Amino acid sequence: MSNVADWHVIKVLRDGGGSRPTVMRIQRDGEDQVLKDYAGCDSVFAALLGKLLTRREARALLKLDSAAGVPRLLGQPGSRALYMEWVGGISIKEALTQEIDWPKFLAELENTLRVIHAQGVAHCDLRGLSNILVGPDQTPYIIDFVSCFFSGSRWNFIQRWVFRRFCEADRQALLKLRQRVAPESMNTADAALIVHSGIFNRAMRRVGQGIRKLSLWLLTRQSRTQSGR
Numbered sequence: 001m002s003n004v005a006d007w008h009v010i011k012v013l014r015d016g017g018g019s020r021p022t023v024m025r026i027q028r029d030g031e032d033q034v035l036k037d038y039a040g041c042d043s044v045f046a047a048l049l050g051k052l053l054t055r056r057e058a059r060a061l062l063k064l065d066s067a068a069g070v071p072r073l074l075g076q077p078g079s080r081a082l083y084m085e086w087v088g089g090i091s092i093k094e095a096l097t098q099e100i101d102w103p104k105f106l107a108e109l110e111n112t113l114r115v116i117h118a119q120g121v122a123h124c125d126l127r128g129l130s131n132i133l134v135g136p137d138q139t140p141y142i143i144d145f146v147s148c149f150f151s152g153s154r155w156n157f158i159q160r161w162v163f164r165r166f167c168e169a170d171r172q173a174l175l176k177l178r179q180r181v182a183p184e185s186m187n188t189a190d191a192a193l194i195v196h197s198g199i200f201n202r203a204m205r206r207v208g209q210g211i212r213k214l215s216l217w218l219l220t221r222q223s224r225t226q227s228g229r
């Protein structure tokens with residue numbers, strides 16, 4: 001757990017363990033914030049990847065400091081933890097049971113994603129939908145930039161090419177959401193894009209899953225116990 005005692009927990013949003021950080025809603029500096037802390041996950045993972053992942057998420061949040069629909073970074077109590085703005089809101093799954101103006105929500109969400117991409121950040125983990133929140137007044141929020149990919153410098157053609165592919169995958173994730181919650185608002189081009197979702201996106205997803213499984217296996221005791229070792 002972090003070393004600073006100027007806050008108290010309101011609610012644990014997600015228990016840490018394995019490769020997962022502890023995510024808590026806390027009260028700090030007189031306001032609700034979120035503390036995301038890798039100290040709670042497996043010690044080997046925390047030592048090796050906790051710092052790296054925290055640095056990446058902090059870098060993305062800093063880059064996106066002026067983007068509406070992304071929580072503000074509010075500090076780093078150590079190298080493996082960060083404070084960010086608590087944006088409130090509910091998950092898409094919960095929102096599916098409520099009256100939401102989906103076309104309006106999706107238009108704002110797409111706009112937020114455009115701004116994020118324009119700032120040189122691809123999110124890379126929007127498919128599961130748990131990283132999109134329906135905020136107060138039905139405003140969209142995109143959270144959890146731990147898997148993000150940066151655009152790279154102007155002359156880094158390979159990184160920039162990969163970045164554009166990840167941006168495409170982000171846009172397709174939103175199209176999938178549109179197909180689910182407001183299929184009547186899809187045009188033919190949208191539908192065609194979904195059908196041909198692209199070999200690259202599927203391949204990148206497999207690469208991502210493979211890396212995640214491999215790092216879990218190598219770095220956490222939990223997975224080795226589960227696999228009987």
Ligand SMILES: Nc1ncnc2c1ncn2[C@@H]1O[C@H](COP(=O)(O)OP(=O)(O)OP(=O)(O)O)[C@@H](O)[C@H]1O
Pocket residue numbers: 013014020021023034036071084085086087088089091130131143144
């Ligand atoms: N800034 C925030 N404001 C409000 N809620 C948040 C915020 N950050 C995280 N949460 C809540 O905490 C949950 C877990 O956070 P996050 O996605 O960053 O961690 P995670 O390790 O990827 O967890 P998961 O696998 O559940 O997505 C989110 O699904 C969301 O409900």
Ligand SMILES: [Mg+2]
Pocket residue numbers: 130131144
């Ligand atoms: Mg998440």
